[in-house]
Amino acid sequence: MKSYTEKWFTNISKHPKDVEEEYDKISGSYDAELEARGYMAPKHAGTVIKNHVPNTSSLILEAGCGTGLLGLELNHLGFSNITGMDISANCLKEAESKNVYAKTV
Numbered sequence: 001m002k003s004y005t006e007k008w009f010t011n012i013s014k015h016p017k018d019v020e021e022e023y024d025k026i027s028g029s030y031d032a033e034l035e036a037r038g039y040m041a042p043k044h045a046g047t048v049i050k051n052h053v054p055n056t057s058s059l060i061l062e063a064g065c066g067t068g069l070l071g072l073e074l075n076h077l078g079f080s081n082i083t084g085m086d087i088s089a090n091c092l093k094e095a096e097s098k099n100v101y102a103k104t105v
Contacts, residue, residue, distance in 0.1 A: 016087060023066070023088035030067050030094070039069075046073035057081060065104070068095030075100035 026033075053060070056078035062071055065084030074082055075098075084101040086092050092104045 020087045023086070024090040027067060027088060027090035027094050030091070031069065034069070042069040042073040045070055046077050049074065049079075050077045059083070061085065062101075065095050065101075066091045068098040068100060071095060071100045072098050 023030075049060070050056075058079070058081060060074060060079055060082045062074075062082055063085050065071055065086045066088070068084060071082050071084050080100075080102070082101050084092065084095045084104040086095065086104075095101060096104050
C-alpha cells in the first residue's frame with residue numbers, strides 16, 4: 001500500500017481544498033518520509049537565504065512552510081523572526097511543535 005506521501009509524489013492535486021486535505025493526511029509522516037528519501041531542499045534553501053539575507057534578525061515569511069523543515073534549518077542558522085504560513089492546519093501543528101516560528105498562520 002502506498003503511503004500518503006508516496007501518493008503525493010506521484011499524483012499532485014491542483015485544487016486548494018484537495019491540497020489542504022492531502023497535506024493534512026501526510027503531516028504526521030512527512031518529515032520521516034522525506035528524510036528517508038534524502039531530501040535536502042531545506043538545507044540548500046537555508047544556505048541560499050543565509051547568503052542573501054545575512055541579518056538573522058530580518059523578518060522572514062515562509063509561505064508554504066509545511067511541517068517546518070525550512071524553519072528548522074533557518075533557526076539552526078540563527079534566524080528567529082520567522083512566520084510560517086501554510087494551507088494545512090495539521091502541517092502547521094507539526095511546524096509549531098518545532099518551536100522555531102515567531103508565529104504561524
